[in-house]
Amino acid sequence: MESGAGKHWTEEEVKALLSVWSEKNIRKQLHGTLRNKGIFIYIAKRLQELGVCRDWKQCRAKYKNLKYEYRTVKYAHNSGDVTKSMKFFHDLDAILRYEPATQLAAEENGRCSATETQLNTSPTTDSMQ
Numbered sequence: 001m002e003s004g005a006g007k008h009w010t011e012e013e014v015k016a017l018l019s020v021w022s023e024k025n026i027r028k029q030l031h032g033t034l035r036n037k038g039i040f041i042y043i044a045k046r047l048q049e050l051g052v053c054r055d056w057k058q059c060r061a062k063y064k065n066l067k068y069e070y071r072t073v074k075y076a077h078n079s080g081d082v083t084k085s086m087k088f089f090h091d092l093d094a095i096l097r098y099e100p101a102t103q104l105a106a107e108e109n110g111r112c113s114a115t116e117t118q119l120n121t122s123p124t125t126d127s128m129q
Helices: 011-021 024-030 037-049 056-078 089-096 101-107 113-128
Strands: none
Touching: 011 024, 011 037, 011 056, 011 089, 024 037, 037 056, 056 089
16 A cells, blocks of 8 residues: 555554554553654554554654544533534544543553643642732
């Protein structure tokens, strides 16, 4: 299957990306990791095994775009606008709803402690104002 930088992702390619992304170890590594090139190289290799020829940059870009679109739709739904939708919303909801930093920090013995600290400092900053 030919896939260049400018080629759109097919539905099958997105489904393959979501299946790899939904794995617990991948979700844990992606959450709270700023320098994640290695993770996306691994994801690209896994996708190749599934017949999807994308490089790590394409996988990272698609991951970021899907995540952004999901959050936009989720925010709209929470605001009462149910007209916004996206194709893989329910799949992404199943993957992304389990992303709280405090849960992962407990599982990983503080690996996400910086993120947890940032989340914990926000309410105190608001109360100081």
